[in-house]
Structure formats: structure tokens, C-alpha cells
Amino acid sequence: MSDTINTWGGRKPAVERAQPLFTAHRPSWLWIGIAVFGAGIVLVGAVTALRDGLSGEPDAATMAGFSVFFFCGPGVLLLLAAAATRRSRIEGYDRHLEVVSGFRKPKTVRPEDIGRFQLEVQSNNGRTFHTVIARGQRGRKRLVRATRGHPGTDQVEAWFAEHCPKEWAEFTAPRPPR
Numbered sequence: 001m002s003d004t005i006n007t008w009g010g011r012k013p014a015v016e017r018a019q020p021l022f023t024a025h026r027p028s029w030l031w032i033g034i035a036v037f038g039a040g041i042v043l044v045g046a047v048t049a050l051r052d053g054l055s056g057e058p059d060a061a062t063m064a065g066f067s068v069f070f071f072c073g074p075g076v077l078l079l080l081a082a083a084a085t086r087r088s089r090i091e092g093y094d095r096h097l098e099v100v101s102g103f104r105k106p107k108t109v110r111p112e113d114i115g116r117f118q119l120e121v122q123s124n125n126g127r128t129f130h131t132v133i134a135r136g137q138r139g140r141k142r143l144v145r146a147t148r149g150h151p152g153t154d155q156v157e158a159w160f161a162e163h164c165p166k167e168w169a170e171f172t173a174p175r176p177p178r
Contacts (some may be wrong), residue, residue, distance in 0.1 A: 020091035020098070022159070024152030031086040036080025045071025052149045090146060092159045099144055110133070111163040117171035132157060132171075134164075 045067055053064035084102035091098040097109045115137035122129045132153075134144040146156045161168045 018093060020093055022092045022152055022155035023089055023090075024146055024150060024156045025089040026085055026147075026150055030052075032080045034078055034085060038075045038082060041075030041078060042072050043075075043143075046076055070151070090144060090156055092155060093168035095158075097144060097159065107143075110132065113137070113143060114160075114164050114167055115139055116167055117164075119171075134160065 027098045048071060049064040049067035052067050052161055053060055055063070057063070072102070083168050087100060088102055089100050095110065099109055101107070113136060114134045116139055118133045118135060120131040120133055122131070130148040132146050132148065133142055135141060146153045
């Protein structure tokens with residue numbers, strides 16, 4: 001008999017996973033906008049393919065195939081991008097952060113892995129995004145990326161201040177003007 005089946009014929013309960021102290025994620029409007037745009041493109045592709053397929057012309061099947069390929073294909077890719085954006089998050093625990101980026105498996109980041117912090121500023125059409133990046137000990141590998149203003153980012157920064165005080169103090173220290 002399998003180890004997961006008990007004597008009553010049922011399955012053993014799943015191992016309880018620790019609940020995170022906080023979760024930081026991207027705003028809902030971001031993945032919803034991508035999903036709506038992708039679904040619209042898929043819908044346009046399906047209607048165009050149906051119209052082309054029922055047109056009665058000799059090359060109707062070819063034109064319907066092109067419509068599916070050029071409209072539905074990118075639309076499905078946008079739907080996958082929306083799902084990956086929705087899944088991305090940072091979960092904070094007592095001794096580590098768990099970072100999920102897209103469809104990748106969760107990455108565990110411990111305080112001792114963090115070597116320094118970096119601020120990245122991006123401006124686009126009058127909007128400015130400030131992103132805190134935690135880098136590895138050698139300063140090359142990006143471990144955590146949290147954009148200020150997104151839900152839960154304040155708690156990520158508080159976790160950094162509590163668990164990486166020396167690195168966080170260097171990051172937040174005032175710098176002389178250039």
C-alpha cells in the first residue's frame with residue numbers, strides 16, 4: 001500500500017505550510033488590464049477566423065488559419081502574461097522571504113544572502129516608479145525586487161530594516177550631493 005493512504009482508505013492530510021507574515025504583490029489593475037486586452041484580441045481573432053472560414057471563398061480555411069495564428073496566438077500569450085503577473089509575489093516569514101516571479105518555482109531569500117540594496121527609478125509619461133532591489137553578497141545577483149507603492153511593499157521594507165539592519169542603514173543613509 002502507498003504511504004499516503006491510511007487504513008480507512010482516505011489520504012493523509014497535507015502538511016501544514018506556515019502562514020506568511022505578509023504578502024506583497026503587484027496591483028490587481030495590472031494583471032486585469034493585460035488579461036482584458038488579451039481576451040479582446042482572442043475574441044477578435046475568433047470572430048475574424050469564423051468570418052473568414054464561413055466566407056465561402058476558395059482560400060477560406062487558409063485565411064481562418066492566419067486569423068487564428070496572428071490574433072489568437074498573441075492574445076493567448078497575453079493571457080499567460082496576465083496569469084504570470086498575478087502569480088508574482090513576495091511572502092515574508094520570520095527567517096526568510098519567498099519570492100515568486102511568474103511561473104518559476106518559489107525562491108527562498110535569507111537575510112544573510114543579501115549584500116546590499118539598490119534604488120532603481122523609472123519615469124514614464126509623468127509617472128515615476130521607485131523600486132528597491134536587494135542584491136546578493138557580490139552585488140550582481142538580483143534577489144528581491146519590490147516597487148514602492150505596490151500592495152505590501154511597506155512591509156517588505158520593514159522586514160529588510162529588521163532583518164538586514166546594517167545593509168538597510170547603508171541604503172537609507174543620507175548621501176552628499178553630487
